[in-house]
Amino acid sequence: MNPIRKVLLKKKEANPFSDNFDKKKAFESIIKELAKDRLFNDESLKMLETLNVAEALHETFKKVFNFLKIHIFRSSISIDDLFNYSIASFNRELLIVSKNISESTSNLDIINLQDYFKHKSESIDPSIGKINTGLALESNLDGVGILLNYARYFKDEEINESESREDIETIGDIFRMQVVSTFYFVLKNEYDRCVWRDGYSSLSGRKIQFSSLNREELLLDNIGFFRMQQYALAFDLKTKALIQNNELLGKRILEQSLLNKRKSHISSIEVNEGYINYELSDGIDAEDTYFDVSNVNFLGAFYSFLENYPLPNFTNLTLYDLNALFDVLQSLLRKAMNIKIVDDSVFAIKDFQKLPYKIKRKALIKYLISRTTYTEVQVSEFIDLVKNESQSRINFWEYPLVEVNDDLLCPILPIVYSNNIVLIDRWLEDGGVDLDTRGKLFEKKIINKLKDALDEKGYDYSIPDKAIFKLEDGSFEEIDFVVNLKHICVFGEVKCIKFPLGPRDEHNALKRLRDGAVQINRKSSFVIKNIDKFKSDIGDIERKEILTIVVTNFPNFSGRIFDNVAIVDYVMLSSYFNSGKLSTFIASKSERDDFLIKVVSEKVHYKSEEDFSKNMKSYFFSPPAIDELRGLFEYTNNKLSFDFMDCDIYSEAIQYKD
Numbered sequence: 001m002n003p004i005r006k007v008l009l010k011k012k013e014a015n016p017f018s019d020n021f022d023k024k025k026a027f028e029s030i031i032k033e034l035a036k037d038r039l040f041n042d043e044s045l046k047m048l049e050t051l052n053v054a055e056a057l058h059e060t061f062k063k064v065f066n067f068l069k070i071h072i073f074r075s076s077i078s079i080d081d082l083f084n085y086s087i088a089s090f091n092r093e094l095l096i097v098s099k100n101i102s103e104s105t106s107n108l109d110i111i112n113l114q115d116y117f118k119h120k121s122e123s124i125d126p127s128i129g130k131i132n133t134g135l136a137l138e139s140n141l142d143g144v145g146i147l148l149n150y151a152r153y154f155k156d157e158e159i160n161e162s163e164s165r166e167d168i169e170t171i172g173d174i175f176r177m178q179v180v181s182t183f184y185f186v187l188k189n190e191y192d193r194c195v196w197r198d199g200y201s202s203l204s205g206r207k208i209q210f211s212s213l214n215r216e217e218l219l220l221d222n223i224g225f226f227r228m229q230q231y232a233l234a235f236d237l238k239t240k241a242l243i244q245n246n247e248l249l250g251k252r253i254l255e256q257s258l259l260n261k262r263k264s265h266i267s268s269i270e271v272n273e274g275y276i277n278y279e280l281s282d283g284i285d286a287e288d289t290y291f292d293v294s295n296v297n298f299l300g301a302f303y304s305f306l307e308n309y310p311l312p313n314f315t316n317l318t319l320y321d322l323n324a325l326f327d328v329l330q331s332l333l334r335k336a337m338n339i340k341i342v343d344d345s346v347f348a349i350k351d352f353q354k355l356p357y358k359i360k361r362k363a364l365i366k367y368l369i370s371r372t373t374y375t376e377v378q379v380s381e382f383i384d385l386v387k388n389e390s391q392s393r394i395n396f397w398e399y400p401l402v403e404v405n406d407d408l409l410c411p412i413l414p415i416v417y418s419n420n421i422v423l424i425d426r427w428l429e430d431g432g433v434d435l436d437t438r439g440k441l442f443e444k445k446i447i448n449k450l451k452d453a454l455d456e457k458g459y460d461y462s463i464p465d466k467a468i469f470k471l472e473d474g475s476f477e478e479i480d481f482v483v484n485l486k487h488i489c490v491f492g493e494v495k496c497i498k499f500p501l502g503p504r505d506e507h508n509a510l511k512r513l514r515d516g517a518v519q520i521n522r523k524s525s526f527v528i529k530n531i532d533k534f535k536s537d538i539g540d541i542e543r544k545e546i547l548t549i550v551v552t553n554f555p556n557f558s559g560r561i562f563d564n565v566a567i568v569d570y571v572m573l574s575s576y577f578n579s580g581k582l583s584t585f586i587a588s589k590s591e592r593d594d595f596l597i598k599v600v601s602e603k604v605h606y607k608s609e610e611d612f613s614k615n616m617k618s619y620f621f622s623p624p625a626i627d628e629l630r631g632l633f634e635y636t637n638n639k640l641s642f643d644f645m646d647c648d649i650y651s652e653a654i655q656y657k658d
Contacts, residue, residue: 003033004047008054008195016057017188023055043213046200053201053208056647057191064184068150068177075173076165077349079155080404085174086144087402087409088274088352092344093140094412095337095355097133139189141413143182145394148402150181167348186640189502190651196503197221210651215635221506222654223629224556228421231555231571235301236294243293257292258284260324260373269335271356275363276336276410280370291334292327298420299323301571302553305445306438311431314381321374322427325382326418328371332359333415358407383408385430386423397501398426421499421554429498435512438496438553443480446494446551446570450483453577459609461485462539469527469534477523480551482538487613489541491527493520493550500556513557516550517565524548547617549573559626566620575625576616580605582624632656 001009007029008014014026030051034040075082190210194201199212212218243250265285269278299307299319307320336356346352359367361383368379387401387408388394394402400414428438447463454461462484470476483490495516497509524546527534531541548565552558555569575582582603605619606612633654641649 002041002043002047003037003039004030004044004051005195005198007033008047008050014051014054016054016191017061021054021058021061023051026051026054043200046202046213049203050194050201053203054191056203056208057187060187060647061184064180065150067180068147069154071173071177072151072154073159075170075177076160077170078159079151082151082174083148083402083404083409084274084358084407085171085349085352086148086178087411088355088357089174089178089346090141090144091357091410091412092346092352092355094137095341096344097137098337101133137413139186140178140182141396141411142185142189143178144411145396146185147177147181149394167350170349171346183640183642187649190640190649193503196507206647208647208649209637210649212652215652215654218635218652218654219630219633220557220559220626222633223626224554224558226629226632227555227558227625231301232298232420235298239294239297240290243290253293253297254289257289257296257327260321261292261328262371262373264371266331266335269332269339271336271339271341271354274353274355274358276332276356276359278332278335278367280367285331287334288327288331291330292324295323295327295330295420296320299424302421303424305441306428306433309433309441311427311433313430313432314385315375315377317378317381317431319424319427321378322382322385323420323424325368325372325374325379326386326423328368329364329386330416330418331371332367333410333412336410337412337416356410356412358404358409360406361403361408362406364408385427395501397422419499422501425498435496435498439494442496442553442570443494446492446573447481449574450481450577453574454483457609457612459485459612464537466537469530469537471530471533475526477526479520479523479527482527484539484541484544485613485616486609488545488547488616489538490547490549490616491520491524492548493517493523494552495550496553497557499554506556510557510560513550513552513560513567514562517548517562517567520548520550520565521563545613545617547620549620559623561621568620568623572620572623572625576605576619580612582628584628 007026011026011029012018012020013022013029015021030048072079072082077085191201193199194210197212198214198217199210201211202209239253243253263282263284264280265283265288266278267281269276271277303319307323308318311317311319311322333356339356341354344354364383365376365379368374368382369376372379374382383401386399387403388396388399390403396411396414397419400411400418402409402411451461451463462482464482467480468476468478479491480494481490481492483492493516495512497512498505500506500509527538528541528546531538549568550562550565551568551570551573553570555571557567558569558572560567582605583599584601603624605624606615634657636653636655637650638653638655639648639650641647
């Protein structure tokens with residue numbers, strides 16, 4: 001790593017979003033680092049310029065939080081009320097946007113997966129233009145998190161709750177704080193991406209520019225995220241089509257989704273002073289069942305090797321159990337979204353109470369017990385698992401609920417439109433299952449699936465039963481899996497990663513995968529060098545092509561090549577070994593509104609055992625599933641700052657083509 005970048009990453013005096021920022025001390029740290037590592041190149045010049053940008057951003061940092069502090073006290077409402085009204089305000093925004101998206105897609109006969117991901121809305125500042133709707137909502141929620149995290153510092157301070165202040169002024173303050181907090185989140189995220197993901201920034205007059213040293217990395221990031229979303233949405237549509245078009249299979253799927261749930265549904269729902277109130281009746285809700293099935297299938301797709309694995313930190317709960325409880329929580333908030341609000345305008349503080357945004361903790365416990373077979377202890381553990389702790393930083397994506405006194409505030413977005421992978425990662429970690437444990441179980445799944453696929457095809461192969469390859473002198477290497485085929489021998493390292501929520505997470509995940517590439521090169525070289533000692537385990541590999549890969553659980557980073565090692569996700573690996581083709585399909589609605597899935601094109605990767613071996617390396621080093629998506633994206637330079645600000649901020653990015 002460039003020594004100057006290392007300082008910007010590691011030293012608190014170089015962090016512009018910290019009270020400890022000190023440019024002079026940061027420069028002294030850079031001099032010390034350069035004395036140890038004399039590397040100074042073009043990237044070094046760019047990183048020095050980034051330090052100048054950091055100085056300007058530190059001034060913005062101070063202005064943002066001074067603005068928030070002034071408005072928190074000027075708003076004349078308690079911190080608890082600020083929490084309540086901020087969540088209510090965000091839910092209002094989501095309900096309006098959801099209605100607009102629904103109206104724009106409801107008449108489409110052909111369902112294009114891309115349409116869901118590239119929908120755009122007008123920015124509040126015309127100079128910025130249209131922005132991606134989904135990303136804007138996510139950023140706005142992260143902005144709410146920043147505001148509420150900061151507001152906690154003043155929890156014990158006296159705030160003058162003036163009765164003479166007009167409600168519309170207070171509402172304006174809340175709105176302005178949310179806008180500024182969202183801008184701060186976007187700005188900090190772009191800077192973090194710049195330093196953590198091999199970017200740089202420059203300052204010219206009043207213009208700050210964030211750029212990337214490697215545009216290919218930017219593109220692969222977006223393709224990886226798109227594939228993840230595409231996979232999830234395709235699962236939803238295929239599941240619905242299966243239920244509707246295959247009675248026997250549909251019945252079996254439905255029965256599985258109802259395990260540990262009672263045959264009850266929400267028969268009526270209303271909002272009273274912001275509280276979500278409901279009534280239950282006997283029977284099954286078809287809409288709930290569809291979503292439950294999708295969640296079960298999604299869990300099986302990515303975590304079938306863990307769904308029934310006991311989580312040691314909980315009381316007889318598995319991922320499947322937590323998923324079932326979350327299904328029922330989603331149902332409550334999904335129904336709350338459909339509450340008809342005649343007038344959603346907010347001109348008085350009491351107008352926030354027209355919106356669904358909270359529930360009593362006791363009421364939620366009662367609801368979850370009434371709709372599932374879990375005990376009160378298990379339900380309470382689940383609620384504690386999905387709520388933010390009072391002393392921890394708020395992270396809505398990992399912990400969607402916020403506890404305020406006896407209430408649980410419920411932002412709709414991270415519950416109804418949750419990133420289930422992020423939640424599952426958090427449940428596993430809090431449940432006591434670390435990445436190494438997941439990796440061992442994932443490894444077993446991969447080996448079993450590869451054996452099944454090769455047996456079904458009738459291809460010759462050798463997969464050693466042992467993982468440790470040891471010499472008489474005691475030296476050894478442990479290899480996760482080896483697959484010896486007709487013309488190629490595959491050496492694989494398995495690396496589970498956590499789904500990244502930001503640039504730092506991405507950096508850590510990529511480091512884990514790079515480490516995996518180094519490891520599999522070392523391990524495979526050891527075995528190849530001493531193949532005569534291991535031939536009875538692996539078989540003959542003389543004159544065969546050698547393929548080294550790192551297999552990971554998510555598609556975010558597939559397509560990278562580190563030290564001649566391909567990074568491959570499990571879906572890509574299993575697709576090659578099982579179907580051997582890349583299918584493009586369309587989802588359409590019939591006259592009865594049934595979903596129909598139709599394959600419109602297929603790319604066949606091999607037709608014989610010979611081609612299966614010979615085409616494998618090109619498949620993993622130039623993945624068709626990635627190459628076919630490149631044309632969906634374009635490079636842009638997006639404006640981040642508002643016109644009234646004293647600087648213009650731009651960021652180089654990749655976005656969906658219009």
